[in-house]
Amino acid sequence: MDWHSRSAEAVCDAVETTPAGLTAQEAAERLATVGPNEITGDHGRGPLKIFLAQFSSALIWVLIVAAVLSAAIGHLVDAVLIAVILLANGLFGFVQEYRAERSLDSLRAMAAPEVRVRRDGEETTIAATDLVPGDVVLLTGGDVVPADARLLEAGNLEVDEAALTGESVPVPKETEPIDVETPLAERSNMVYKGTNVTRGHAEAVVVETGMDTEMGEIATALVGADDPQTPLQRDLDRLARRLGIGVVALSAVIVPLLIVEGRGVVQAGLTAVSLAVAAVPEGLPAVVTLTLALGVRRMADENALVRTLPAVEALGSVDVVCTDKTGTLTEGEMRVRSVWVYDETFDVGSGGSGGKGGSDLGTAESDGDEDIDVANGGSGASNERLDLLFEIGAVCNDATVEEGDPTERALVAAAAERGVDVEALREERPRRDEVPFSAERKRMATIHDDAVYVKGAPTVVLERSTRVLGPDGTTDLDESARERIAARVESLAGDALRVLGFAYKERTDEGGPEENLVFVGLQGMLDPPREEVRSAIADTHRAGIEVKMITGDNALTASAVAEDIGIDSDVLTGGEVEALDEGTLRERVDEVDVFARAEPTHKVRILKALQANGHAVAMTGDGVNDAPALKNADVGIAMGIRGTDVAKQASDIVLLDDNYATIRNAIRRGRTIFDNLWKFVAYLLSANAAEVAVVFLASLFGYLVLPAVQLLWINLLTDGLPALAVGADPGGDVMDRTPRERSAGIIDTEMLGFIGGAGLTATALFLGLLWYTLDGAASVTPYAMTMVFTGFVVFEFVKLYVVRWTRGTPVLTNPWLAAAVGGSLLLQLAVLYTPLNRYFGTVPLGVGDWLILGTVFLVGAPVLVLVGWLLKRRRSRESAAPSA
Missing domain, CATH: 3.40.1110.10 (Calcium-transporting ATPase, cytoplasmic domain N)
Structure with a gap:
């Protein structure tokens, strides 16, 4: 309401009180009506809810159906393996997200526990939660303002409102009415919940409490904010839906066909399960989670604490950074x-x-x-x-x-x-x-x-x-x-x-x-800029990322700081933002890089206008006023030293050193991780494409060449440690590239080309190997099955090095990958030459058999390299086109 534009007497009349305060009875009656003076919200996201949320993606549900089908037809080993994979993935995600969604608790903790008021004409001390509209509060230097209040008297009063408005210096206060259009940061006759009195003393009448305060409105915005999906999350969900439809379609073709041919319901069911297992990259959710977690650890070493795993990947597509000024771009000290x-x-x-x-x-x-x-x-x-x-x-x-x-x-x-x-x-x-x-x-x-x-x-x-x-x-x-x-x-x-x-x-x-x-x-x-900010902003500009300053300070100060650090100093004020319709604002946000006198609602409008224009936005901030925008941003980045608990809990990333250069480093790390994600997603999906093709085409001739347990083992070996080791690949000149499009998924035309080329190569090789090893047999022999099974495993490791070379990663730069491949090969030998082979239906292979497999690899490897070379050449032409 427009409390600031009314006289003190009019405000007292509106809330039915006097400068002498309320009586105890009046206060009790009002408390029963308006409720306690506290920030409330949704507390329903407990540990169980967080854990169950890890199983909400379509990819996970496809795997659950496959596990149920395996158990239903008596293949408990397959069902258990799938369940273990699902449980491990859920635990990884749960551990990372358990401490999220604590913004409202932090808001509540900021409330002053006790406050001096005048009741029944006498000064007394009460719990801040018992304040009601109409109470007259007494404030002095060092107090936290317990509620939104209109000043009645003020003596040398100054209030630090940086956490709410972004104003870098304490604000002098007075009691006279001011214009109704005055923005929040300039309402000199009001004090607001959660701000700090730095000097002087005052008497003020409470006008809003609890969720009706300015801080309460921020809390409401946090409750209503949805966590946006990252491009990778969208891609995985879309992939899972397509895989599910594909498995159903293939099963609808092959199961009736096998039954008609007299293969029996059990074999038809086994074939359907094998197709489901072959189609779904079981290790993909876990490997993505583990790779992101590895990135989280490395970013923590670089002073960026990541609170939500998808934020690491989302950094790779950020093309706009919206940043507060005070304490983020500047020292935070006059x-x-x-x-x-x-x-x-x-x-x-x-x-x-x-x-x-x-x-x-x-x-x-x-x-x-x-x-x-x-x-x-x-x-x-x-x-x-x-x-x-x-x-x-x-x-x-x-x-x-x-x-x-x-x-x-x-x-x-x-x-x-x-x-x-x-x-x-x-x-x-x-x-x-x-x-x-x-x-x-x-x-x-x-x-x-x-x-x-x-x-x-x-x-x-x-x-x-x-x-x-x-x-x-x-x-x-x-x-x-x-x-x-x-x-x-x-x-x-x-x-x-x-x-x-x-x-x-x-x-x-x-x-x-x-x-x-x-x-x-x-x-x-x-308040001068931080020394490292100029070079950090220059680096982010070079990487194709816009930097926009959004601050509660006045336009003159904001423009001067922006010009000093290399940001375009054209300014749009919060009042002007408020006056613009959505269409005009969308046009202006791409043109203007400095927003002054911005209030919380303005920040969210600016953010959503940028996102509506197709931008992936990282929002930095440290105050209570930044929390809604941090929550709604593609990546919310809070300051760890100067930042309030509210901002930290609403964010995805917390900078432990409040150093803007750390944002640049985090973006570099995010882009590197995305490159590594691309490599092993291409690697995994090309393997699954070949598995589906081999199982489906062989089943048309009545052969169940790779049962579900062998397919799971292939996926565990190839999708596990080796794929995870790819996450440790070093990054190249990722900051010399422009950001990928926000709408562009990880499965792009280059990846589809690799999946198609590598998948066709593997399908042709192993169908040929199957035909050779069957030697005219009416059904698949354990020997033929073992040859195709082992050939798939080893061929995938060859392909892994090719896919890294395709993305410009030097072949011998990752010792972790060499160790992972060596360990996985030993595990494969264990299922061939130890009693474990009875669980996998395999037989030991001789020297001659390995020579046959070597010949297969000598034929297939050059084809894979040719596929990679063509893709590299095409990418080089595309990257050279803009500068031509």
Whole structure:
């Protein structure tokens, strides 16, 4: 509601209260009606629900049907093997997702546990959950605001609203009504649940509690947000549906045919089960999960903690990064960047504040004829004035370098870097009195034994000054000097600096403590960009990824920071976003890279407009206000150090070092993982295509060449350790490629070409081998079955190296793969030459049999290489086409 546009009296009337507060009885009655002041939500996603969700894909259901059919016809070994695979895959997914969906719990934990209120005309302390609209709360520095409230009284009140609005500095508060159209970040007469009082004291009447607060609206958005499917998830579901339809279609053809031929219902059923097992890559869900988990571990080593496995793969298709400014692109701390003394402006080096680096001063501009000694920060006269400027900033100040208002901390740090011993100076010049800062006064004065020091808004300090401290001492502040100072203030503000004016007067001078001041100079400060951000953004741009800044700060500050770090500085404000219809917004979001004064609803609208335009979006953020967008993004990335628990729990990835460069590294890792996924999906599906073709074509002639248990073993060996080892393949120049299309699946034309070429090659080879080893037999002999079975296993390992070569991976760069292939071959030998062979229906092979298999490989391997070479050549032509 428009509480901010009403007078305090009108607000009290609307919520039926007075500045004396409610009675205990009134509060109890309202509590029974509106409920407790807490964030509530859906708590139904418990461990069991998460575990069952792992079995919701169509691919898993095809496998479950195959297991049931195997058990029904008495092949319990097949059924057990399928069940073990399914259970292992479910456990992997469950472990990764068990701690997800905790956003609402974090929101609740942020609520203040107790609050001071006025009830029955007396001050008392109650649980924050018992607050109701109409309660009058009493706030002071250090308090967490317990509910949304309209200010009745405010004394020097400042509130840190960064977690809600993204505003980088505490916001001064006042009590007067403001325009109804004022955006959330500028509602100076309101305080909001979950924000922090940094200074002053206040009385406020509660207007909204629980889920009706601004934070409650964010919680509601989180509950309603769906986790978008990644391209790989969509592909696997689509693949499973097609496989299911294909298996049913093949079974509908072969089962009646076998029964008509007199093969019997059991053999027809066995054939149907074999087709199902051959068609479905049983190891694919588990291998995908394990490979993503391997990527998760590697990303954790690189300071990116992944909370949901699909996010790793989704990073490979991200083409837009939407990022907050404060604490993400910037340091999250105010630092003095420029100072002015009459008539010289000095830039403060990048380490000039915040206790980082040195405060080397270089002259940016001098309006006089004086020679400037840059190494010492100016001439002797300017040095004296600079020293006084920094001393006023340090003494007229309530902060230390570590604690206090961010602006005052920046002044103390700048003075310390200048060489001022702040603690000693404050002891030398003890404060005898003060006139505190307030939003109405816009200045602060401290009174000492021999002088008065004043800092505040430059225009306010200038109005109370009659002289200015120049190179030759104090001179009258005439109109020309005032205009020059005003122009310098405007120039510094144009650089998005927050500017403060500084003045002093001797205690013996006439007038009150804030009259007849001597104007000393200006300090301009900014929350500066992180050092590594510029190169990280350049790298993401080179990779074809747009970077868009979405911040609660004003347009001028946002534009200046964007220009500094290499982002297009055209700006669209939150109010303008709100005024646009969906169609126009979709056009504008592709054109604009900076969004200022953005509220939570604006962020989600911007995100969804980008997604509607076909973009895969990664959203970074650290505040409560970022949570809905993080939840709705293709990849939500929260800051681990500065980030709130709400943002972390709503995200897919948490940056442990709050370093934007880690986002670049995570995208590189995601693209590498996608390449590795492509390789083993192509490898697995080409194997399954050949298995289906061999089983189906052989069954047409009455031969059950590969029973289900052998097909499962082939898939376990080839889809298991070797396929997983492909996930450890190193990445190439993945950041020199443009992102793949968001709508493009992993099963592209190149993969289909490989599946077709490799599948046809294997089908022809092993049908030929079957015909040769049968030697005219009416049914498949154990020897023929063993030859085809073993040939399939070994041929798949040959093909694995070919598919890696096809994607540009050097053949001998992965020792894990060599170990996996060697181990799998040993397992295959075990089912040939140990008592295990009775479970698999195999017989031992002799030296001559291995020579036959070697001949088959000598014929098939060159064909596979030719298929790979043709695909590589085609891809090279396509990648060269845009630059031609």
